[in-house]
Amino acid sequence: xxxxxxxxxxxxxxxxxxxxxxxxxxxxxxxxxxxxxxxxxxxxxxxxxxxxxxxxxxxxxxxxxxxxxxxxxxxxxxxxxxxxxxxxxxxxxxxxxxxxxxxxxxxxxxxxxxxxxxxxxxxxxxxxxxxxxxxxxxxxxxxxxxxxxxxxxxxxxxxxxxxxxxxxxxxxxxxxxxxxxxxxxxxxxxxxxxxxxxxxxxxxxxxxxxxx
Amino acid sequence: xxxxxxxxxxxxxxxxxxxxxxxxxxxxxxxxxxxxxxxxxxxxxxxxxxxxxxxxxxxxxxxxxxxxxxxxxxxxxxxxxxxxxxxxxxxxxxxxxxxxxxxxxxxxxxxxxxxxxxxxxxxxxxxxxxxxxxxxxxxxxxxxxxxxxxxxxxxxxxxxxxxxxxxxxxxxxxxxxxxxxxxxxxxxxxxxxxxxxxxxxxxxxxxxxxxx
Amino acid sequence: xxxxxxxxxxxxxxxxxxxxxxxxxxxxxxxxxxxxxxxxxxxxxxxxxxxxxxxxxxxxxxxxxxxxxxxxxxxxxxxxxxxxxxxxxxxxxxxxxxxxxxxxxxxxxxxxxxxxxxxxxxxxxxxxxxxxxxxxxxxxxxxxxxxxxxxxxxxxxxxxxxxxxxxxxxxxxxxxxxxxxxxxxxxxxxxxxxxxxxxxxxxxxxxxxxxx
Amino acid sequence: xxxxxxxxxxxxxxxxxxxxxxxxxxxxxxxxxxxxxxxxxxxxxxxxxxxxxxxxxxxxxxxxxxxxxxxxxxxxxxxxxxxxxxxxxxxxxxxxxxxxxxxxxxxxxxxxxxxxxxxxxxxxxxxxxxxxxxxxxxxxxxxxxxxxxxxxxxxxxxxxxxxxxxxxxxxxxxxxxxxxxxxxxxxxxxxxxxxxxxxxxxxxxxxxxxxx
DNA sequence: GATGAATGAGGATTCATTCAT
DNA sequence: TATGAATGAATCCTCATTCAT
Numbered sequence: 001x002x003x004x005x006x007x008x009x010x011x012x013x014x015x016x017x018x019x020x021x022x023x024x025x026x027x028x029x030x031x032x033x034x035x036x037x038x039x040x041x042x043x044x045x046x047x048x049x050x051x052x053x054x055x056x057x058x059x060x061x062x063x064x065x066x067x068x069x070x071x072x073x074x075x076x077x078x079x080x081x082x083x084x085x086x087x088x089x090x091x092x093x094x095x096x097x098x099x100x101x102x103x104x105x106x107x108x109x110x111x112x113x114x115x116x117x118x119x120x121x122x123x124x125x126x127x128x129x130x131x132x133x134x135x136x137x138x139x140x141x142x143x144x145x146x147x148x149x150x151x152x153x154x155x156x157x158x159x160x161x162x163x164x165x166x167x168x169x170x171x172x173x174x175x176x177x178x179x180x181x182x183x184x185x186x187x188x189x190x191x192x193x194x195x196x197x198x199x200x201x202x203x204x205x206x207x208x209x210x211x212x
Numbered sequence: 213x214x215x216x217x218x219x220x221x222x223x224x225x226x227x228x229x230x231x232x233x234x235x236x237x238x239x240x241x242x243x244x245x246x247x248x249x250x251x252x253x254x255x256x257x258x259x260x261x262x263x264x265x266x267x268x269x270x271x272x273x274x275x276x277x278x279x280x281x282x283x284x285x286x287x288x289x290x291x292x293x294x295x296x297x298x299x300x301x302x303x304x305x306x307x308x309x310x311x312x313x314x315x316x317x318x319x320x321x322x323x324x325x326x327x328x329x330x331x332x333x334x335x336x337x338x339x340x341x342x343x344x345x346x347x348x349x350x351x352x353x354x355x356x357x358x359x360x361x362x363x364x365x366x367x368x369x370x371x372x373x374x375x376x377x378x379x380x381x382x383x384x385x386x387x388x389x390x391x392x393x394x395x396x397x398x399x400x401x402x403x404x405x406x407x408x409x410x411x412x413x414x415x416x417x418x419x420x421x422x423x424x
Numbered sequence: 425x426x427x428x429x430x431x432x433x434x435x436x437x438x439x440x441x442x443x444x445x446x447x448x449x450x451x452x453x454x455x456x457x458x459x460x461x462x463x464x465x466x467x468x469x470x471x472x473x474x475x476x477x478x479x480x481x482x483x484x485x486x487x488x489x490x491x492x493x494x495x496x497x498x499x500x501x502x503x504x505x506x507x508x509x510x511x512x513x514x515x516x517x518x519x520x521x522x523x524x525x526x527x528x529x530x531x532x533x534x535x536x537x538x539x540x541x542x543x544x545x546x547x548x549x550x551x552x553x554x555x556x557x558x559x560x561x562x563x564x565x566x567x568x569x570x571x572x573x574x575x576x577x578x579x580x581x582x583x584x585x586x587x588x589x590x591x592x593x594x595x596x597x598x599x600x601x602x603x604x605x606x607x608x609x610x611x612x613x614x615x616x617x618x619x620x621x622x623x624x625x626x627x628x629x630x631x632x633x634x635x636x
Numbered sequence: 637x638x639x640x641x642x643x644x645x646x647x648x649x650x651x652x653x654x655x656x657x658x659x660x661x662x663x664x665x666x667x668x669x670x671x672x673x674x675x676x677x678x679x680x681x682x683x684x685x686x687x688x689x690x691x692x693x694x695x696x697x698x699x700x701x702x703x704x705x706x707x708x709x710x711x712x713x714x715x716x717x718x719x720x721x722x723x724x725x726x727x728x729x730x731x732x733x734x735x736x737x738x739x740x741x742x743x744x745x746x747x748x749x750x751x752x753x754x755x756x757x758x759x760x761x762x763x764x765x766x767x768x769x770x771x772x773x774x775x776x777x778x779x780x781x782x783x784x785x786x787x788x789x790x791x792x793x794x795x796x797x798x799x800x801x802x803x804x805x806x807x808x809x810x811x812x813x814x815x816x817x818x819x820x821x822x823x824x825x826x827x828x829x830x831x832x833x834x835x836x837x838x839x840x841x842x843x844x845x846x847x848x
Numbered sequence: 849g850a851t852g853a854a855t856g857a858g859g860a861t862t863c864a865t866t867c868a869t
Numbered sequence: 870t871a872t873g874a875a876t877g878a879a880t881c882c883t884c885a886t887t888c889a890t
Contacts, residue, residue, distance in 0.1 A: 012869060015874055036248070038859055049876040054861070056874095114379075152391060159385075160392045163375025167326075173371075179364060180372045180396075187399025227849065250884065261851040266886075436890060439853055460672070462880060473855040478882070480853095538803070576815060583809075584816045587799025591750075597795075603788060604796045604820075611823025651870070674863065685872035690865075 019056050021046040026067050030111055035064065065123045068111060072127045075102055079134035088142035093185045095138055096161055100177050103165050110165060131158055148188050160184060231268050233258040238279050239318075247276070247323050276323075277335045283318050284339045287311060291346035300354035305397045307350055308373055312389050315377050325374045343370055360400050372396060443480050445470040450491050454535055459488065489547045492535060496551045499526055503558035512566035517609045519562055520585055524601050527589050534589060555582055572612050584608060655692050657682040662703050671700070671750075701759045708763045711738055715770035724778035729821045731774055732797055736813050739801050746801060767794055784824050796820060 025046035029037045039060065043053040057063035078098055085091035103110055135154040142148035164177045237258035241249045251272065255262040269275035290310055297303035315322055325339070347366040354360035376389045449470035453461045463484065467477040481487035502522055509515035527534055559578040566572035588601045661682035665673045675696065679686040693699035714734055721727035739746055771790040778784035800813045 012872095012874065014868075018875080039861095040859065050861085051863085051877065052875050060860090149395070152395060156388050156392055159379060159388060160372075160376055160396075163378050164372055166375050166378055167371060176365075176368050176371060180368055183361070183364060183399035184372075184392075184396055185399070187395035187397070224849070230850080251886090252884070255852095262886090263852065263888085264850055267849070272885085436851095436853065438889075442854080463882090464880065474882085475856065475884085476854050484881095573819070576819060580812050580816055583803060583812060584796075584800055584820075587802050588796055590799050590802055591795060600789075600792050600795060604792055607785070607788060607823035608796075608816075608820055609823065611819035611821065648870070654871080675865090676863070679873095686865090687867085687872050687874095688870080691870070696864085 015056075018046070018048050018052055022048060022053050022056055022063075023066055026063050030064075030067065035111055035114075039063075061121055061123070064111075064121075069123060069126065071102075072130050075099060076130045076134040078102075079138055083137055083141065088138065088145050089147050089185065089189055092135075092138045092142055092148075092188075093181070095135070096181045096185065097178060099161060100165065100174060100181070103168065104174055110162075110168065114162070114166070128158075142188075147190055149190060152188065227268075230258070230260050230264055233260060234265050234268055234275075235278055238275050242276075242279065242323060247326075251275075273333050273335065276333075280323060281335060281338065283314075284342050287314055288342045288346040290314075291350055295349055295353065300350065300357050301359050301397065301401060304347075304350045304354055304360075304400075305393070307347070308393045308397070309390060311373060312377065312386060312393070315380065316386055322374075322377060322380065325370075326378070340370075354400075359402055361402055364400065439480075442470070442472050442476055446472060446477050446480055446487075447490055450487050454488075454491065459535055459538075463487070485545055485547070488535075488545075493547060493550065495526075496554050499523060500554045500558040502526075503562055507561055507565065512562065512569050513571050513609065513613060516559075516562045516566055516572075516612075517605070519559070520605045520609070521602060523585060524589065524598060524605070527592065528598055534586075534592065538586070538590070552582075566612075571614055573614060576612060651692075654682070654684050654688055657684060658689050658692055658699075659702055662699050666700075666703065675699075697757050697759065700757075705759060705762065707738075708766050711735060712766045712770040714738075715774055719773055719777065724774065724781050725783050725821065725825060728771075728774045728778055728784075728824075729817070731771070732817045732821070733814060735797060736801065736810060736817070739804065740810055746798075746804065750798070750802070764794075778824075783826055785826060788824065 022042065025042045029042045029045055033041070039053060040050050042063070043050040046053070053063075057066060079095055082091040082095050085094070132154045135157050139148070139152070139154055139157065143150045161181070164180050165173075167173065168177075234254065237254050241254045241257055245253065251265060252262050254275075255265040258265070265275075269278060291307055294303040294307050297306070325343070344366045347369050351360070351364070351366055351369065355362045373393070376392050377385075379385065380389075446466065449466045453466045453469055457465065463477060464474050466487070467474040470477065477487075481490060503519055506515040506519050509518070556578045559581050563572070563576070563578055563581065567574045585605070588604050589597075591597065592601075658678065662678045665678045665681055669677065675689060676686050678699070679689040682689070689699075693702060715731055718727040718731050721730070768790045771793050775784070775788070775790055775793065779786045797817070800816050801809075803809065
């Protein structure tokens with residue numbers, strides 16, 4: 001085959017390395033300085049020229065995309081694993097807890113979530129969609145099982161989670177958020193048998209009604 | 213005291229007027245463009261020279277301070293009014309609800325809260341202190357009455373409230389936040405059969421009354 | 425009257441000076457480096473900060489405008505003076521000669537003319553219009569007097585003049601252009617019967633054959 | 637001669653092909669975007685890597701050279717053909733007319749001519765030399781035949797021609813230039829006494845006919 | 849006190865050119 | 870040889886901030 005028809009020749013080793021470096025640097029820098037951070041700072045931290053950064057990611061959005069998309073996917077996959085858990089309420093609780101961990105580790109996560117709420121870029125739409133579906137599937141199960149109130153939509157939960165995590169600067173924020181999520185999930189539970197009965201007396205199963 | 217030694221003599225009329233104008237403009241501009249907004253934009257909107265703005269508020273922080281401090285105080289005072297309410301849990305719930313309203317109206321509020329969490333400026337310290345005390349007093353009563361879990365500190369609540377409000381861009385955010393706060397307060401309640409019964413028994417509609 | 429209502433307070437002395445400096449520098453720099461020249465080079469040559477340049481002329485076009493508009497007007501006025509000359513052909517010849525001088529002195533002129541032909545900015549339209557009218561009035565008189573061929577429009581003349589001047593780099597270009605314009609005006613003259621006859625006598629029709 | 641010492645051995649087939657591609661692309665790109673056009677744009681259009689372009693043409697000038705030299709030669713050869721024409725004045729007129737056509741078709745021509753005047757690169761020197769000789773030979777004949785004024789040098793003519801063509805953007809530029817060249821050649825003709833007399837004779841007001 | 853001019857640092861972006869593969 | 874990645878200089882433009890009037 002002719003060289004010219006070979007569209008995807010082996011990517012050059014240094015190119016791959018640099019791409020990776022830039023991504024790493026971008027995570028760190030966007031984290032520290034927010035999404036407005038200087039691209040030159042990213043390049044410098046990555047140890048590459050600014051031109052190299054631009055070659056790999058022609059626009060700021062492209063860089064965002066590359067940094068955050070995978071993180072969103074991982075969080076989404078986590079939800080899928082948890083769908084097989086026995087207790088649906090606990091599954092949701094665990095997802096939220098794991099998500100906190102996730103945010104703590106791969107901090108870029110937060111920016112991705114913020115993006116999902118604030119912007120309307122392609123990435124934001126993707127993120128919102130993906131996460132909404134992830135939480136939605138967990139929520140739905142719990143509601144269908146009659147263990148959770150039906151008036152909370154996935155977007156609400158996403159907002160709550162995101163919001164609680166958002167200010168993750170102060171030391172100890174993790175335990176604070178974990179406490180809050182705990183309270184929150186408690187609030188979501190359909191309350192005690194008596195309560196439940198009372199509520200069951202009413203129509204019940206409104207979950208199906210949601211547009212889903 | 214002699215007039216000449218009086219440091220704060222009659223402030224010139226136009227100076228007062230300009231100060232007010234700048235404050236108004238700053239609220240509007242920071243609201244629209246975030247706290248990074250251009251100070252020249254503020255001056256222009258206020259109809260004064262940039263130099264005038266700087267005379268009144270030598271640093272960006274000073275301007276923030278002047279814009280937001282009063283808003284924080286108002287929110288704090290609200291808590292004091294609610295201390296006299298009968299049901300301490302409902303008092304807290306109502307404070308949170310009112311705070312949402314507050315944020316919806318005087319949007320600068322959010323910036324003030326964000327500041328409280330993120331920065332460590334004088335204003336931030338002041339805000340944090342003030343709001344923590346406000347929420348703390350409500351929380352304390354409810355805990356003391358045995359109606360609320362004791363493992364949540366005021367800072368947690370502040371974070372939860374702030375976080376939930378933070379993404380106030382999408383239309384309908386208010387009702388979303390109100391739903392979430394409702395769930396949250398439910399989660400805060402000490403769960404006892406008696407209480408539950410009581411709830412069902414009594415009219416107890418404050419939360420239910422909202423359109424939900 | 426209140427300061428606020430005084431829209432055009434006396435322009436600050438240094439501001440005026442700087443504006444003038446920038447204009448001077450711009451003329452020189454655009455001349456040397458063409459219209460693509462760096463604005464920072466202009467600022468540097470003017471001895472002002474780049475910000476100052478931008479304050480006075482927010483866009484590159486604004487600067488062009490300020491630099492060239494007046495030159496075009498002067499050239500136009502020259503045509504008006506010449507309308508009162510006795511011999512219309514000589515008036516046109518003199519205008520062209522003076523224009524060469526003009527170009528030699530205020531070299532920015534050339535750029536203005538180039539602009540008139542190439543771009544379609546407001547300035548270009550203005551220039552084209554103004555110069556077309558200027559030449560047109562001279563041309564018209566000569567044609568009306570039966571001393572000049574009628575198949576040449578002002579735009580043609582403008583192009584000829586502009587073109588001949590365009591390469592004004594080599595030493596001695598002025599005399600070259602003056603010679604050429606002389607030839608050109610000769611060619612514009614209505615040719616006597618005798619000459620015409622002579623020409624017709626010979627075969628020599630290639631030029632006549634063209635659509636003309 | 638030994639194959640090994642032969643500096644210009646079989647040029648690799650693809651190398652030849654690429655060279656040609658680059659040249660074609662360069663013509664097109666320089667035409668569209670002027671001589672400042674991006675070399676990467678050229679490479680992209682040629683479908684080769686930027687490195688390949690540089691291998692074939694180490695400097696921008698080299699590329700210019702390769703693109704334009706042949707065009708200049710063609711124009712020069714045209715002059716030689718016309719030397720055998722009967723009427724020397726008409727020969728010159730026809731050369732100029734053909735040159736306009738040439739410029740219209742192979743637009744790169746203009747750039748070559750511009751180069752000849754503005755720069756002093758090797759190519760410019762070559763072009764200037766070649767074209768000066770070409771025009772010079774035609775001019776000389778006409779002057780020698782007593783049909784043309786003797787005070788115009790080849791460089792003058794070149795300048796006139798080049799200048800008139802230079803702004804070849806507007807639609808209809810060709811006919812405008814052809815008209816102008818016609819006038820110009822008329823002006824070059826040696827004028828006779830008889831001619832002048834005749835001129836005064838006619839009153840002629842065709843001026844009114846122009847659209848004005 | 850008010851004004852707005854001046855300044856320059858900072859950050860985005862584009863390309864010519866060199867070099868590793 | 871061909872490729873395209875890497876580099877950084879050059880330029881544009883925006884503001885925060887200081888100062889002359």
